[in-house]
Amino acid sequence: MEQDKLLRLLNDVRNGGVSPQDALLKLKMEPFEDLGYAKVDHHRSLRHGIPEVIYGAGKTAEQISGIIDAMRAHGNNNVLVTRVTPEKAEELGKFISVEYDAVSRIAIYGRKFEAKTKGYIGVVAAGTSDIPVAEEAAVTAEALGNRVERLFDVGVAGLHRLLSRLDVLMSAKVVIAVAGMEGALATVVGGLVSCPVIAVPTSVGYGANFSGLSALLSMLNSCAGNVSVVNIDNGFGAGYLASLINHIGEAEA
Amino acid sequence: MEQDKLLRLLNDVRNGGVSPQDALLKLKMEPFEDLGYAKVDHHRSLRHGIPEVIYGAGKTAEQISGIIDAMRAHGNNNVLVTRVTPEKAEELGKFISVEYDAVSRIAIYGRKFEAKTKGYIGVVAAGTSDIPVAEEAAVTAEALGNRVERLFDVGVAGLHRLLSRLDVLMSAKVVIAVAGMEGALATVVGGLVSCPVIAVPTSVGYGANFSGLSALLSMLNSCAGNVSVVNIDNGFGAGYLASLINHIGEAEA
Amino acid sequence: MEQDKLLRLLNDVRNGGVSPQDALLKLKMEPFEDLGYAKVDHHRSLRHGIPEVIYGAGKTAEQISGIIDAMRAHGNNNVLVTRVTPEKAEELGKFISVEYDAVSRIAIYGRKFEAKTKGYIGVVAAGTSDIPVAEEAAVTAEALGNRVERLFDVGVAGLHRLLSRLDVLMSAKVVIAVAGMEGALATVVGGLVSCPVIAVPTSVGYGANFSGLSALLSMLNSCAGNVSVVNIDNGFGAGYLASLINHIGEAEA
Amino acid sequence: MEQDKLLRLLNDVRNGGVSPQDALLKLKMEPFEDLGYAKVDHHRSLRHGIPEVIYGAGKTAEQISGIIDAMRAHGNNNVLVTRVTPEKAEELGKFISVEYDAVSRIAIYGRKFEAKTKGYIGVVAAGTSDIPVAEEAAVTAEALGNRVERLFDVGVAGLHRLLSRLDVLMSAKVVIAVAGMEGALATVVGGLVSCPVIAVPTSVGYGANFSGLSALLSMLNSCAGNVSVVNIDNGFGAGYLASLINHIGEAEA
Amino acid sequence: MEQDKLLRLLNDVRNGGVSPQDALLKLKMEPFEDLGYAKVDHHRSLRHGIPEVIYGAGKTAEQISGIIDAMRAHGNNNVLVTRVTPEKAEELGKFISVEYDAVSRIAIYGRKFEAKTKGYIGVVAAGTSDIPVAEEAAVTAEALGNRVERLFDVGVAGLHRLLSRLDVLMSAKVVIAVAGMEGALATVVGGLVSCPVIAVPTSVGYGANFSGLSALLSMLNSCAGNVSVVNIDNGFGAGYLASLINHIGEAEA
């Protein structure tokens, strides 16, 4: 697409519709708007086919609100803000009306995309402490228009809890496996399903978990071939990536 | 499916067609064959819809040949053997006829699946030393019936080499990004495309690359949201996973 | 016992049967014999109730033979030598007659203890590459007089292979779980059985397994409460420890 | 047992007493109760022969109380809650009556099992700062019905303190060795006793102890063959595992 | 220069202008003044041709003020204080008049050197969270008399943001590249420009960034040959070093 656009622009230059100088300027200026504290990229949602996403950690409520305003001015009416603490969510509410989910720590501006996919994303979490990360993945995926099925507290030390829900797992189009400690869930799930599995190590645990290193290494070394891994506690990335996969084939249907 | 089968078996028990003792036995015995040095799983290829794969490292040519024989006896005529050194490939040839690719170190028994997918997998490699890993991914994907497009030696320190092939990248259904050293390729590619990117860190480099740790950490911390990571040098895993993603929507088409 | 002995010695001193000087000398001289390159501890087998064990790595065949001779001279007719390469085993055979097992790399002098325990030790290994370590554990345990049941190639990415042998696992008095890569086997087995599980991480794998670190951390962080861990590739330690546990209650029976 | 039950269920299906559909449902539904924030496993205490245990860290007092209620409703009147801060213990007291031990940070609902074992567990701690972890192990073991003997502040830099209590150590059926800093206690104790030793590294220390890594590595590399290791600061795991070992042979007595 | 001075001193000794004892004293006493809590080096600014710099972290406002006083007494009227929190800046203001920049956390006593260099330093930052470190570099460089051009929020996952400002980058005499997370910016910038690039890894990120390790390793392994690296978050060092490079050739102009 970027290429199509370049070709079109070059055609316009040839036709005299656009001067070379303007073309150069256009190439440089168009894609984003500079708010000083952030460059808002108004093309990204079009290019990637999704609502805009703001990583909320390390930004003030006022900055977040300002970025949403800029997006809104360009017609983006769906914005996801991740890593928002309850305190920041409250403060953010003074500037702009958002829907806040305390477990996943996600604030949503505008309406979530409706879940219109036939396929669904399975989100599996090992322990109760892993739920915030799992919910970050699940809420992200839902906001991006996906059907999501949750299976929480199904750690592999009590295998029957997982096996009793095998049917849900095995019909998913893609599975997100969230686990801290020894992170074995990803491998067991990877062996049970035949779809792609996105593993999210969490920092849950203590001592020799070294803040998530144990689960991370465990998942990277999974002997199941359909497992790939994202950063420790990166629920958003897993939800985003799962959405990309879940939407394949849907548009054409 | 596993569930359907269990239900059918239970029905057979009810009907008296199968005794409870036999049912128990059946549940326990069926799924694999024990060769002594390996348990060959004859259901896996059916379950996962792919040729059988043997991880060749640490197995003798004779053992590999034995496993292929057992598979063949159950009707699996397509087997992929990874991590086969040229020496082992030669020895393997004494037992069984395989096609060997020296760059990817993959031996294939039987015929590769034909590439009948409409979508293709882009395989991008940063440097020439990353090619063996990239080829392991590419050959795996091809063997699993995928169309593959290769872009090698396009490291981000010479960005124009990558940008000049942007069209190939941007039309891929899924991209595999292979890089050692600083592993920056995964993030740059992740930002350029809107499809899933599977990042493969390699052990290529020296000194503070700590046998692939630098590229691994770099890729796990990618600021591009569509990137997930597999183990260092794990070309096979990337190819296998990319194939799963590339086949989504194809069967229905 | 050490205390009983001290008390007895003190009584002898009181009775005049032993002079204070001799008592002091006795305390210092008795427990071992100095071969120059090793101090052979002739009391240890009595104290610990097991055959003598020699760690073979880093000792020459001649040194090993010399140590066995010294042991034999004190009535120890059962000696286990671990980490013996085939080459060293051959050379050792020139000095002394031993039985050598090439998979576990263990050489045994004298006869193995007969397995007279009622309870047995389950030895579970994830992959075929983990078998040498698992056999080091199993052969050690057998040499120490234990009944052993082996379950090899039952990695958790193919859960049915493990579940089909659940009965063997669940009746064991203690289980040794041997796994490399992501080491998930220990946790899954720990959740399935109610006896102690000794986890042995192996260095099997590549890349981000960092020579066994991934399996080690995974096992240390196991969410199953009945799992403890020994050093990477330490099959001997696991077999020895399992034997201690398996013998509890047996003597009294 | 799981297998016995499956066989019985299959027999019921054959007899027509249970329909296949109901059997499938039963298999899936029975083992646990879903509280939303946790899946309570009512079979586990039966399967493992112990009181229920709740890992208290990361759960609210209300959630803990809710889980205990669910357990109580299924007849489990003994519940151990670990990692409970004094503040949480106080809050928990508002919901349910528990006995709280501030040193081990354990809250007990119901009565502790009576210590009826003949054998006892030795709990050895190197320094005064290691006592909380040692008490977590000791109180856990006592709650599970074991006799426990404590030896605290017996670090190996003052060997006579440990040697003066050798008799207590040498008569134990299993020993738990708790130490931070250089963790040498585990090896010295391992060499003195002939029973299994469970080593618990603690995060006690500073600088190059790297939050417990020094003691952990020290214990994993112990040259004593009867030592296995649990996670850093994991007193509960050690107490639980020691209880399993201490109960061997007891039931039959 | 140090040598010239020594030679001159030796000549003075020869000429009898300075006694050997005085010369020795002079050599030992001259270069710094001892404030008790710090040795102030009054020659350094002369030797290095720059304002004095005080590392503010870990020093009280009173100590900082005292050091500035001592410098002032020796004619140094330009002092830069780094790592000053807003609270400390306020307290420092009670002792001495400084100009404080809250983003870079730098306090400046006296006037900044005027930017009289023809060449300029490009300061490039990947994300908004990297700005404080980037500003520490930029303000340091400006204080040392350099012209600085800033390009912030130009992370490589949105390559067009960086490419649109290529002209600024390519005309710089030296570039400082500041990035956390995967740190890929340094390599991409290194490939685009032909001047020296000083890479500053930041601790921005979470999980497997391990407090800046990921960006640090990434930058050290850069496949661009013109990149060198300073400590994590060390904006000052990068600014100082860039100033040294930017001043080369200027003095002669």
Place this chain on the structure above:
Amino acid sequence: MEQDKLLRLLNDVRNGGVSPQDALLKLKMEPFEDLGYAKVDHHRSLRHGIPEVIYGAGKTAEQISGIIDAMRAHGNNNVLVTRVTPEKAEELGKFISVEYDAVSRIAIYGRKFEAKTKGYIGVVAAGTSDIPVAEEAAVTAEALGNRVERLFDVGVAGLHRLLSRLDVLMSAKVVIAVAGMEGALATVVGGLVSCPVIAVPTSVGYGANFSGLSALLSMLNSCAGNVSVVNIDNGFGAGYLASLINHIGEAEA
């Protein structure tokens, strides 16, 4: 000495002056007193020839006071308490009269030993932030009766500061070198003096100092042969060890 005593005790047993049972009891009971929270070792100061030392971190003021009381009751009138925060020092003052030094965080009960050694200990610190650790070493050494010479803020990036005090360094009997960051001071000092150098890495620094790891590794790899290293921030250990060395030859003088 321990041996002399044993011989004497054995003689007493022989003479009938002591019964064997009493001898055993004596061996076990004598060396320390059990306060419940600590075992106070009344022989240690005699054996080691120094005042008693209490590691204050992790002990309450009341516990510290109790231990001092027990020591005093056995005639130890000199006690050093390390790692005492100002708050704890104040609270400790309510129980017992101690002299507190806020920089070294050491509280002393009783009088310091007088410095009667002819030789002295040089304590060298690289930066002002290293002073607390250096003072812990210096005050410890002084309390143990040593003459101490301090050289602070003599980091090797300003070599003349160190060289100007070379005379002090070169006449020391033993030198303690305290440095954080790159820890180069230890090697430079090691090369300048011919006496033993005890290196103390500190956690001073940020980023890639990884809490003292950089200085620790630097000092362990020192190319000066007379350097040995203690734990990060372990000023006490260095002072104690330096005192042992400084006292050699003194007693005989």
Place this chain on the structure above:
Amino acid sequence: MEQDKLLRLLNDVRNGGVSPQDALLKLKMEPFEDLGYAKVDHHRSLRHGIPEVIYGAGKTAEQISGIIDAMRAHGNNNVLVTRVTPEKAEELGKFISVEYDAVSRIAIYGRKFEAKTKGYIGVVAAGTSDIPVAEEAAVTAEALGNRVERLFDVGVAGLHRLLSRLDVLMSAKVVIAVAGMEGALATVVGGLVSCPVIAVPTSVGYGANFSGLSALLSMLNSCAGNVSVVNIDNGFGAGYLASLINHIGEAEA
């Protein structure tokens, strides 16, 4: 420049001299030539103003020769090949005439640039084992047309060796400091000179040097502000970067 070229191309499109399709093609095809195993970038030497450089490790003599041929065909008559073992150099000589330096392991095709810079680069190495890395830096710099002064075996444990050559150091325009083990040389040199210092940690040493980690961390934490660091053993990078700095101001002179 890249921008000028784009503008010119756009002008050509406007003028009708180039069709949009051709322009697009031109943008994509021009910058490099694809040899299959490598993309040779014929613009790079122009852009960066230096001879071409080939990283020889992991390339066969034949591949290296092929790349040189391709470069030669585009008028590049100066090629530097790094990391060439003596064996490979000999084999390379069969294909093409190169000058080989066995210490630095560099092969040069064509003539080295003449050293016409007024300023020179000081290359300082701590120990004799660091010389190969130092020579890689020095020979690289010389090949790029720089005057180089070498100071080898001047480790800081023998400070006088370094100080005796202070004059050479202090007149350099940029210094490369090469050291393994504790890497202190970089900091000491950084404090002595006022020009930029490029530190090269080497893997020289053993034990706790962890293959260069000790020197790397030491250099990154240098308390001298003018020090930046390249990868372990990366002599080439240091030489290349130093050349860039040394040429500043020269062209204009």
Place this chain on the structure above:
Amino acid sequence: MEQDKLLRLLNDVRNGGVSPQDALLKLKMEPFEDLGYAKVDHHRSLRHGIPEVIYGAGKTAEQISGIIDAMRAHGNNNVLVTRVTPEKAEELGKFISVEYDAVSRIAIYGRKFEAKTKGYIGVVAAGTSDIPVAEEAAVTAEALGNRVERLFDVGVAGLHRLLSRLDVLMSAKVVIAVAGMEGALATVVGGLVSCPVIAVPTSVGYGANFSGLSALLSMLNSCAGNVSVVNIDNGFGAGYLASLINHIGEAEA
């Protein structure tokens, strides 16, 4: 001394006996001789009062011989060469007559200093595999004129072996404790003796010993206050340092 000399030189300058230029030259030229591949420091043996030492690893036999020749020419007739493999020793013998010890891998040119110290150094080694490192320490110490007592194979898992030789340990003036694996020996020895203990971690072990890291960390965290640590496998450093300590007070006697 260095200072005395400087003063004398300055006096000579004043007296006109030495010109300033000559003085400067003298300061620069005197201390060492440049062999090209090494700077031989002829003052060091005088300054440090010991034979010259050459670190043999990484030097050819010819280079070693050349350095010895240069030393000899300046009157140094005692040279110690460490880390000499048997092969290199043989080759070295072709150039120069040395005495070679195969266990410690040390070659000695000239005669060893006679052991004339009253005090002795205790060298304690945990296992037989630690003996080469222990011998490097012992032979070094002997070559430097010390009396040495060896206690080998006294690992703490068999405490009686160590305790039986307590008398030897307790009379030493300084003890070197050599251990791999868990390195507990250093702490136990440190607690038993009251003299300084130099701990040498070795790389002996496997798996989680991480090439000596386990013993290194263990020793650094020793709870015995009289322990300091040198690099992994650094027997020479320990022997050298122990000699410095052992000679204190001797000269005066």
